[in-house]
Amino acid sequence: MAGKSGAGSFSPLWTVVLLLGQILAAVQLAQARQLRLVTVVYRHGDRSPVRAYPKDVHQESAWPQGFGQLTQVGMRQHWDLGQALRARYKGFLNESYDRHEIYVRSTDVDRTLMSAEANLAGLYPPEGSQVFNPNISWQPIPVHTVPDSEERLLKFPILPCPKYLKLQEETRKSPEYVNKTTDNMNFIQMVANETGLSDCSLESVWSISDILFCESKHNLSLPSWATPDVLARLSNLKDFSFRFLFGIIEQKQKARLQGGVLVAQILKNITAAAHNTSSGLKLIAYSAHDTTLGALQMALDVYNGKQAPYAACHIFELYEESPGNFTVEMYFRNESAQPPFSLTVPGCVHSCPLEKFQSLLQLVVAEDWEKECQLSSPSRDTEVIIGLVVCGCILFLLVVLLLIVLFRQKSQPIGYQHVSDVGEEQS
Incomplete structure (x- = not known):
C-alpha cells in the first residue's frame, strides 16, 4: 500500500513534466524552418528540330508532328520531372490538385504548353473524387499563357529593344x-x-x-x-x-533588358509570399525554353556556359527560418538521373537571406524597362542642337542690340537740355 501511495504521489509531477515537454515540442515545431514558396522555371522536353537546312535529306515529313513539336520522349521527360517535384515536395504540396496552391504559365508555343501539361500529369495524378474516368490516370489542370506577340516574361530575347x-x-x-x-x-x-x-x-x-x-x-x-x-x-x-x-x-546591362525582367517577377512573387499576400500559392511554374533559362541564369550570374538540356529545371525555394526571417535557396536539375545541385548568387551563401538576395539582384532589375530600352534618336538630337543654336543666335543679337542702345545713350553730351524760349520773347 505504501509503495502504491508513493507512486500515486508522483503522478501529478509527471503530468506537468509531460505537458511542459509537449508545449516545448510544439514551440520548437512552430519555430522550425518552413518552406513557404517554390518557383520553378523549366525548359520544354525533347522536340523535333525547328527547321531543316536546304540539303538535309530529312525534311518536315520525317517528323510525325512536324517541326518544333514535343516528342513522346519529351512527354516522358516532363512526366518524370513532375514525379520528381511531387516526391521533393511531399508534405508541402497537397497530395491531390488544389487550384489555390499552384499557378502554371507557359509561352504560347505547342511544345512548352504540352510540356507543362505532361509535367502536371506527373505532379498531380488524379485520386479519389478527382478521377473523372477510371481508364485515364490524368486530370485537366489550367496552364496560362499570353499571345506570342505580347510575351514579355518568358521568351528571350525580348524585342523590340533598341538599347x-x-x-x-x-x-x-x-x-x-x-x-x-x-x-x-x-x-x-x-x-x-x-x-x-x-x-x-x-x-x-x-x-x-x-x-x-x-x-x-x-x-x-x-x-x-x-x-x-x-x-x-x-x-x-x-x-x-x-x-x-x-x-x-x-x-x-543586357540582363536589365532581358533576363532581369523574369528575375523581377520572381522577386515579386517571393516577396508576396514572405508578406503573406500571395493568396496561398505554394508553387509557381514557368514552362519555357533554353533561351529562357540562359537569360535567367546569366542575370543571376550562375550560368555554366552550356545550353540547358531538355526538361532542365531551375528551382527557387523560399524558407521561413523563424518568424519574419526568410532565406532563398536555388537548385538546378539538368539530369533526370541526378538530384538537383545547389546554385548560389555571387556575394551570398547558399541559404541567402531574402534581403541580401533582393539587394544583390536589384542591379539587374530595370525600374522602367520601356525607358531603358530606348535610344536617343540622331534626328531628334540634330533638331535639339539646331534649336539651341538658333536660340543662342537670337540671344546674342538681343545682347548686341542692348549694348548699342546703352552705348548711344552714353555718347550724348552731359548736361545738354532743350530749354523753351517762349518766356524770353514775352519778356
Whole structure:
C-alpha cells in the first residue's frame, strides 16, 4: 500500500513534466524552418528540330508532328520531372490538385504548353473524387499563357529593344567575338557549303548543331561530313551563341533588358509570399525554353556556359527560418538521373537571406524597362542642337542690340537740355 501511495504521489509531477515537454515540442515545431514558396522555371522536353537546312535529306515529313513539336520522349521527360517535384515536395504540396496552391504559365508555343501539361500529369495524378474516368490516370489542370506577340516574361530575347540591339552591335566588335569569327571562318564556310545555307554565320550556325542533334537522338542518318569533331565544334559554337545573346560584354546591362525582367517577377512573387499576400500559392511554374533559362541564369550570374538540356529545371525555394526571417535557396536539375545541385548568387551563401538576395539582384532589375530600352534618336538630337543654336543666335543679337542702345545713350553730351524760349520773347 505504501509503495502504491508513493507512486500515486508522483503522478501529478509527471503530468506537468509531460505537458511542459509537449508545449516545448510544439514551440520548437512552430519555430522550425518552413518552406513557404517554390518557383520553378523549366525548359520544354525533347522536340523535333525547328527547321531543316536546304540539303538535309530529312525534311518536315520525317517528323510525325512536324517541326518544333514535343516528342513522346519529351512527354516522358516532363512526366518524370513532375514525379520528381511531387516526391521533393511531399508534405508541402497537397497530395491531390488544389487550384489555390499552384499557378502554371507557359509561352504560347505547342511544345512548352504540352510540356507543362505532361509535367502536371506527373505532379498531380488524379485520386479519389478527382478521377473523372477510371481508364485515364490524368486530370485537366489550367496552364496560362499570353499571345506570342505580347510575351514579355518568358521568351528571350525580348524585342523590340533598341538599347539591347545596340549592345549586340557593340558585342560584335568585342575582341572575343572578332577572334571567334576569325578562328571559325573557314569552318563556317564549310558548313555553309555542305548545308546549302546562304546566310550561315557565327550567330546562325547554332541551328545546324540543333538539327543534327535532334536527328541523331532519333536515330536518323547524319551526313558524312558531320563527323564527331564537326559535331563537337558546332556544339561549342552553339554554346557561344547563348553567351553572345546575354553576355560577353555588358552582361549586367543586357540582363536589365532581358533576363532581369523574369528575375523581377520572381522577386515579386517571393516577396508576396514572405508578406503573406500571395493568396496561398505554394508553387509557381514557368514552362519555357533554353533561351529562357540562359537569360535567367546569366542575370543571376550562375550560368555554366552550356545550353540547358531538355526538361532542365531551375528551382527557387523560399524558407521561413523563424518568424519574419526568410532565406532563398536555388537548385538546378539538368539530369533526370541526378538530384538537383545547389546554385548560389555571387556575394551570398547558399541559404541567402531574402534581403541580401533582393539587394544583390536589384542591379539587374530595370525600374522602367520601356525607358531603358530606348535610344536617343540622331534626328531628334540634330533638331535639339539646331534649336539651341538658333536660340543662342537670337540671344546674342538681343545682347548686341542692348549694348548699342546703352552705348548711344552714353555718347550724348552731359548736361545738354532743350530749354523753351517762349518766356524770353514775352519778356
